[in-house]
């Protein structure tokens with residue numbers, strides 16, 4: 001896991017931040033090898049790893065299933081959450097300033113978690129999602145409580161040839177303008193970095209606030225599995 005953390009620290013975070021600004025998302029190179037992806041995907045069946053399972057249709061969230069990990073998180077998930085956080089916190093603090101928000105995000109993830117846990121958000125939010133033919137995930141925001149760190153990560157676990165359809169899609173609701181859509185061309189082992197709710201957008205008069213939502217279009221064939229990493233915990 002040390003190499004994964006080192007690889008994350010060594011990414012071109014200036015370029016990733018620029019992609020987040022311009023496109024609303026950023027995509028890393030393939031950081032997880034196929035064996036690591038397959039092991040994470042297979043852990044879906046290990047009940048002892050999870051605190052709860054959500055059948056999306058039951059809540060009107062879409063169709064398909066996801067499972068929230070219990071603490072302690074699997075090593076790879078813990079390593080990703082810890083290593084991705086500091087560079088994302090630097091971007092989040094720039095976003096806070098642009099949006100005139102008072103949040104100052106701590107530079108390490110353990111401090112953010114301590115803050116969540118002290119304010120009634122103790123439950124782990126990283127999750128595994130599984131979609132089969134016909135499944136989809138409606139546009140949503142992963143807030144989980146008053147403390148919501150503004151960026152999150154989605155890791156593609158499935159090989160490209162294991163499913164069709166199932167595009168990770170972002171919609172940006174621009175104030176007094178038409179909404180913009182982006183489809184994230186994510187492949188196995190890549191990490192998509194996406195906004196949780198608010199994204200600053202530069203307009204003629206300065207920074208304005210767009211509301212972002214993400215979802216997944218219908219999987220047409222095969223099986224698609226992702227790992228979602230949300231940095232705040234849940235109430």
Ligand SMILES: O=C(O)CCC(=O)C(=O)O
Nearest residue numbers: 129142154168216226228
């Ligand atoms: O499966 C995906 O690509 C998106 C999953 C998702 O909504 C999330 O990780 O928050």
Ligand SMILES: [Fe+2]
Nearest residue numbers: 140142214228
């Ligand atoms: Fe989500």
